[in-house]
Amino acid sequence: AGPEVVSGPAAQPDCFAPWSADTKFFKYPKKEGPFRIAFSNGYIANTWRIQMVQTAKAYAAQPDVKAKIKEFKVVSTGEDVPAQISAINNFIDSGYDAIVTDAQNPTAFGPVIKRAKEAGIVLVAFDNILDTKDAINVNVDQKGLGELWAKWLVEKVPNGGKILEVRGVAGTSVDTDRHNGIHEVLDASGKKWDVTEVAGKWDDGVAQKVTADAIATNGPFDGITGQGGDTGIVQAMIDAKHPFVPFGGETENGFRKFCAQHSADGLKCTSAGSGPAQVAVAIKTAIAALEGEVVPQEVKLPLAIASDPDMKEGTDYFPKESDNFFVGNSFPTCGINFSAQEIMGQTKADQ
């Protein structure tokens, strides 16, 4: 009872952009709304995920979306993969029309994907996507992100030099993809690069610590790239009185604040990443699929990029706000325009 494979383009081609030229397109049998949609999240205890869950709720509450949804259920199961698999199994057994997931493991969901397909349920993964051709994946280009950061460094450090690469959580595909992207570009540049790799675990504290260590023993560096915890990395540079150098990093507001503040001193940044609002795109995709529209099997989201010298106060960073949220939260091509403040602030007003 799976979808029909059809030829493109997708129904809303600006938003549902196929990953590559050979991406397949799906057309599911049209169903009558309103739909029962379930969302299976894994881990929840970081800001990115909280912002993501809030965005999901806000999106589902928008009048036009709400009209199409009969029930929107969210379950967060923690870090444990089997618990998430079971949650999805339960959703399947309970007859939801579509299941959206941020998966703890890309390869572990084979049996679930099979069952969902047999039951005719639309399964959409985003952020941590699934390694499959039988469900829909929505994501930013993680490897492209690494490439982007490396290109920035190649451009700003034209003669090659010493680079500090602060990586994420070992063993995740996100970390690997980004790392590979970085190194492919650096290698291809033909310059001589001396890269010091440390693991910052996408966490400011950890990243700051390992950066401080690296500066003390292997510094100074000519350029830096960080996958996350970038506020901490800059902080460590400041604490160690390390000169400001070009930096390719994520979209944390704190990082961007630093970039804007110290741009003149040499902290030339490009900041891009995976916005938590992809969840809204994923839900949107699920609804489109249920309505029988043509959707690509892999949806590629644009990176929300802001680079020196074009970082604008009030759109790209917010000096008065927390360091801790990810600014890139809107996907205009999909009509998803939440700002992070709106998301995190809105509920504050509700309480």
Added chain:
Amino acid sequence: MKDWRYLLAEQRGTLLALGIFIVMFIIYTTNHPAGFTANVVQTAANKGVLLAFVAMAQTLVVITAGIDLSVGMILLLTNCLASWLVVGTPLETTLGVIAVLAAGLVCGAINGAIVIYGRLQPIVATIATGAVYYGIGLLLRPFPGGSVNEDLADALTGKLFDVIPTSLVALLVVVLVVWVPFSRSEFGRAAYAAGSSETAAYMSGVPIRRGKFIAYALAGVLASVGGLFLTFFTYTGEAAYASGNSYTLFSIAAVVLGGVSLFGGKGSAIGAIFGALAFRTIGDLLFVFDFDPLWQPLFQGVILLIAVSLGAFALFRVRNRLEWFL
């Protein structure tokens, strides 16, 4: 005399765990949109059995008054290993399964050797070996992947006669093949004796070291059975640090819920199994009650807090305050 009273007293922890589990599971299934169906039970069983294996492993060590903070990492390591080895023809698959179990045995034996012959305190010793096992797991699977013999995997995570979850049958088999002989053997008794009072056991000529060593080694085997099941359940290997840690911590919770004393010498793996199933059902309750996703972790925490505090009610019956101290 009143033999059954003694029997009841012996099994009190296990029965309490069984009771807690049944109550929770009834609440769960009666509120489940799909109800008490074979599928719902199978889903719950597959998830629960995994933790049950790890909890059994933890039980063996806890009985000796030790603790194994590396069980979760042995689970990960053997999961990664299985995702390489448990593939191919039935013969290859069988050899793979044996190799995985052997790896678990080796991990457990290393823990045992360090704790018993190295005379290190189990908590730190296993924190350290856990790091090593995780590191090896990460070497095997730098990122998630691999595969498993899917026929075997489907068979063991599926249903027997379309009703009984095979995983439960497998759990039963492991209980019969590992736990029952162990607990009734001289070495099992030595493990209990050592946990209850190591000096007394030594003075009585009990083979303490062997008993403890076997307990640790079998714990490694049971954790690797868990690792196998994880592979069957997910078709892959993954060295996920956080998940390994949470299995370790969950196993402690399961063991306590199952009436196994962390002070050693008391409790049974059967209790720990029900403890594990009950613990898993706490997570399932999220599914049937409509909780705001942000409140879900808090809900789970509070239920856990209540569950572990249940045992404290017995305290109000204590009339002699010296009984507070063991």
Added chain:
Amino acid sequence: MDGAVPLFRMEGISKRYGGVRALEKADLEVTAGSIHAILGENGAGKSTLIKTMAGVVAPDEGRMTLDGREVSFASPAAANQAGIVCIFQELSLIPELSVADNIVISDPPKRFGMIDRRAQRQIAQEALARAGASDIHPRALVKDLPLSRRQMVEIAKALARKPRILILDEATSALTAADVAKVFEVLKRLRSEGLALLYISHRMNEIAELADHCTVFRNGRNVASYKAGTKSDNEVVELMIGREYSHIFPPKPAAAPAATPVLEARNLSWADRLDNISLSVRAGEVVGLGGLDGQGQRELLLAFFGVLRGLRGEVLIDGKQAFISSPKAASDDGIGMALIPEDRKTEGLMLPMTVRENLSFAALDRLAKGGIIDRAAEQRLIDDMVGLLAIKTAGLDIPVGALSGGNQQKVVIAKWLMRQPRIILLNDPTRGIDVGTKQEIYQLMRKLADQGAAILFYSTDYDELIGCCDRVLVLYDGSVKRELVGADITEHALIASALNIHGEGADMKQGAGA
């Protein structure tokens, strides 16, 4: 020795613990078919000697022969294999296991490689019966049994191993007279069956009744070996302590003081263990608690000390009703109570901590100003106590666990005297303590009473009750059955009322334990 070939012989055995010489070239000969008593004051090396025999302790030098062949045991299991079975002074039962499990622990019967639980139970029942303790259920957990029952289990366990040499290291210290009698029958039977028995006890009357041969230890050496009955008690005691010995009990004052009672109980009841107990203790008085073990004496002391919950009835201090909810409250200045607990190793002391820390532990609140310990004051008080009680220790900063039992007991007493208590509760304080130390403790008790303390004293030893107490209350089944005063305190009266013979059924069986 009767010309018989010794079954087992130890020659020149030495063992040191750090600076302590536990054994110094000790010798011993054991013959089949006889009971050999080993005597000596606390710390003389008796336990170390038999631990060496039993494979628990590895000797530093010396040799052991069994049947003329040289042997050495790597573990207790190895000694068991050779037929040497020991009932250790510190019980070696496993609390969380059942009585039956414990009895067969070293060599359980097996079927298909697994323990045969039916056979095990059979063995246990037989062994319990042989030890005269068939009232103990084989399925009961050892931790649920009172100390006296545990000692019986320990004896049954030893018998189940079919030993050639059976060693009892103060195995009867917690037993009641009735149990002791049963055990003695068993031991005599074993002797007639050709076993060699080694018997360690501080109770002279037991040795007199049982032993064929005696060896006295002092400071790690055997100082005398003689045929039982050839020396008077006084001679033996002098051999043990290495000096003259007389007047074990201090004289009692002529008349009891007539002040208002410092400690009084009215209709005190608790659970099913204490039943309507009323009693009073005046300043300057030593009141004994008698009766068979386990008749509520320990509970009564714990009740006064604020340990028990759900107490009914009244406790009065200086005639005023008091609600004591914890040992802390009991020891506070207004009340000034102290309890010398039953088991010094788990209740009285923190064995790994130093003598100093243990001594001041109960008086910290007095030694500290604003929570900070006044170390000079601490030192002064400790010096006083160590002097007063003549505590024998290699220093104040060694672990208290390294002291011999008698000295450990003195530390327990001293730590409470540091608070200058007005009411002193003593729970069998001389168990397993040598005569010399006992004497010191008796004198101390009387001295404290003379200085105005009210003392409530539980003992399993009738001689002590007779020698020390102004009055004795005999408990039976949780209530006071009889009060004996002055000259009425006789062994006969104590035993009779302990068995409750005065009241109803004359042939009461002592079976309250299990």
Added chain:
Amino acid sequence: MSETTLGGIAGRMPKFIRRADPAVLTAFACIVILLLLGSLYSRSFLSPEYLLQQLKVASFLGVIATGMMLVILLGQIDLSVPWSVAAGAMMACAAAAYGPVGIALAIPFGVLCGVAIGIVNGIGVAYLRIPSMIITLATNAVAQGLMVVYTGGFSPQDSATAAMRYLATGFTIPGVPNAVIIWALIGAAMVFVLTRTSFGRAVYGIGNRERAAYLSGIDTRRIVMIAFAVSGGLSAFGGVLLAGYASKAAQSMGDAYLLPSIAAVVLGGTSILGGRGSYLGTVAGVILITLLQSILSVMQMPEAGRQIIYGVVIVAMLLLYGRAPASR
């Protein structure tokens, strides 16, 4: 009974022999060896900047491990460290959103939140007699739940106040980071408490034999309760410092401190069974762990190798000096 009676003998043994714990000495020796090994890789391992940087980073773990040690001395354990750290950091930052008063009270408020978690642990362990390993696991889960709800529902401020930054990264004495001074002060206070106060004695007493301590008239439940409260407070304070260091609070910031804090305490020679251990040992353990992590990180060892070496080194060091005495 007649020979050497009397107590004045205490003074005879030289003090340093009685005091110096071989485990602590070996731990410090291991630190030196680690540094020497590191310096083979890069000269900068012996540079003052690197060493100070290590001490600064160590002081966060040091503050947290101080609380852990207190609890371990009781024979208990505190598994609620991760979210006590996070709660302390997050709540301190959150308080700063409430005007000048909030900013002034930010640090005490954060610490207080940790104390609150500790009190729940303490009630569970002391009054309900729940094994600490499990009750602290549960409170950790509850604290996590509360933080998730709070963050999602109230989007609290999460940047550190100037005072927090100053405490963690500023300098009062030139050359010595404030964090190190704070750790030194807390450590000194701890040493004083453990060795000179009745509370400290009671802690060791309870760790050795709670029953005997209770019968000695110690309010054991109060002591246990206080120890857990202190542990919670110190964890939270560690979180406050960490937030100051990173200039912001984050959810997962405590995760990396649970196992290292236990390992540090035990590497320092404190018995996990309670009743035995000295603070100096914990200092050594903290520095050891910090250095080890740092050296492995700087050597660019891949994560897998790092974990393996970390584990092996800990086992090796414990085998060197952390073994229990042989049984006979």
